[in-house]
Amino acid sequence: MRGATLAKWAVCAAATGLTATACGGGGAASAGVVSASWGDPQNPLEPANTNEVQGGKVLEMLFRGLKRYNPKTGAAENVIADRIATADSQHFTVTLKDGWSFSNGEKVTAHSFVDAWNYGALLTNKQKNAPFFQYIDGFAKVHPASGTPTAKTLSGLAVKDARTFTVTLNQKFSSWPDTLGYTAFMPLPHSFYTDHSGWLRKPVGNGPYRVDSYEKGSVLRMRKWGKYPGSDRAQNAGIDLRVYTDNNTAYTDLQAGNLDLVDDVPAAQLKSVKSDLGDRYLNQPAGIIQTLTFPMYDKAWGGPGKDKVRRGLSMAIDRNQITREIFRRTRTPATDWTSPVLGADGGYKAGLCGEACVFNPSRARQLIKEGGGLPGGRMTVTYNADTGSHKDWIDALCNSINTSLGSDNACTGAPVGTFGDFRNKIAAKRMGGPFRAGWQMDYPLIQNFLQPLYYTNGSANDGKFSNHGFDALVDKANAQTDTGRAVAAFQDAEKVLAAQMPSIPLWYQNGSGGYSERISNVSLNPFSVPVYNEIKVN
């Protein structure tokens, strides 16, 4: 009798497990639906609160804004906007096209935009993309640097009628309409404000897909919205985004036919990915540039005459070898501070950096010597060790520098445990040497590669670089109404970077991905996100 207790206990425990299994149906994908890998978005899926790729790719499927970036060329094209007119690059009149609605039937009106932007800008809503509204007049009142807001709405926004609204900016910004394809500027339905938690459980938008079910942290099932009025309708029945914590597992699932699409091929698999997938492997340029940023607030790095040391270090790095051996050509050596996805018209200019970005060990040694040598004879390169396998390339980079300078311990990597800690150290200006920086564009404009990163007190100016000449040229570029002239002024500003080298351009990052034989017509957009709505199921 006593002996039976143990067995009974085991059976009981097993039964608990069994009964818990009986939830939901099978996991197999339904016909015409594409299953794709996904990472758990860091923030709630609100447009003005989503500042990273994983949440961004969902919003790209669920929402359409005034403009959308062409998935091939990156050009900002009107979607809901009929016209965005301005005479002085500061006052804009936005007219909407007729016939757009949200998937719950509500019409998309001028209010859908203005209310959403006011919500995003208001400090008490704690939206992380709030700074994107900073150019609109009245931003300082709804989003003061300290204290409580003195206004609820942006004074620069005014609704004229159901399909027209006006925007007043607080400065001239000629390319401002082209920023409106960013997720922060998406329209929102009434239910977003009236039933916020319900909306977050099942977001409602106006894009080619609608949410079928959302199990947070696990799977987001989206289905084609049949009544979508736009021209870029979904070519498949739906997308199932499955959360993976490990991109190796996603890749294994793809190999086993358990998953249709991965948009991140793990570094360890790059060697064999061509033989595994053949032409189902994607490797396309994306709007991401990796740099080595100098702490300009540190006298040893940012003091007078130190530009020679910075330029010299740039010449000491063999970019070709590292991109070939470590990255297997999924990155391209950088020769300017933008990205090839901008195209020549958009401001990308190969070789703008000049000789400073060309590998030249003897000139590197000479320049560093002229600049007074490395501070204390050695340097560390700080990086976060928790994601992105940065250690491999930082070690290679230091190796390259050491070989060029003929010293075994001139450069060493300095890992920081978590990304959060890394960002805290940067924010607290506690970097004693160069550190890694990666910039993924928000919108395909040359402005986005320069102003946030190098303008005095720019939102991502981690090295605290400040140069009057650079700032003046950026201001001049923003005031230009002609795109060509604006781009030329931005490139002049970039030449200041080439002379000062506040950060070393390392390489342009490609987007990578792979897909199964079940689907076709797969490509990546300039943000390295798959163009989901164009995928066809065979």
Place this chain on the structure above:
Amino acid sequence: MGRYVIRRLLQMIPVFIGSTFLIFFMVYALGDPVAAMFGERSPDPATAAQIRRELYLDAPLWKQYLHYMGQIFQGNFGTAFNGQSVTELMASAFPVTLRLTVVAIVIEMAVGIVLGVFSGLRRGRGIDTSVLVLTLVVVSIPTFVSGYLLQFVFGVQWGWAAPSVSPDVPLNELLLPGLVLALVSLAYVTRLTRTSIAENVRADYVRTALAKGLPRHRVITRHLLRNSLIPVVTFIGTDIGALMGGAIVTERIFNIHGVGYQLYQGILRQNSPTVVGFVTILVLVFLLANLLVDLLYAVLDPRIRYA
């Protein structure tokens, strides 16, 4: 017996308070989590201040801890950064991990005890040596190696099982991850059972039972095994807690969204409510499992009595 249980339960209170404080303090020591929420951009100071106030991060550590404990006693474990409440995360994660643990424990008991009995009874012979070599190999292979290896062989090469577990977490898909999770403990169970059996097989009561004329299988199952299982039960009891919390690697490899996954996300994002909440529950599970083991002793060995 009842008194003993109550005393043990009361002992859990200081352990609970101590462990929550230690974990809270450790997550706090990782630094300010707000900066990481803004990616490569430096946080907008006004927004960051709002978020800090909402998460109670602007108060000193002891105040934060008291606030957190006060919330816990109201059944509120706080909110993760993606807007979900931690209780919601627990409700989705614990059943999944529990199921995985049960599969692992069943595998580990069934295979481990059977192998242990056989090698213990045939001490020094071929089967004993081969089991010894086998368990040594298993113990020396880290989980992430065996995990990726079995996943690739069974999932991709042979196509016998899905390489990852689908969101509904059906039991049949948990067999492979359960096996990977059980492997190391399985080896320990085998060794423990073997030693225990080998020792007890020469005991007087076994000789007496045989002399009584009892059939061999009855002597082994009723007399020998039951007396030899005490160390094994202790091990399995502590292992339940270890398996539930230590499944981080296995859950990652097989993409199971259980406790390990939530803890990993919580640590990466420095979200103290998630980490402290989950670890606290794990501590309680560990304590309860130990209590259960101690009570089982009395069942297995009639000489043990609790007053």
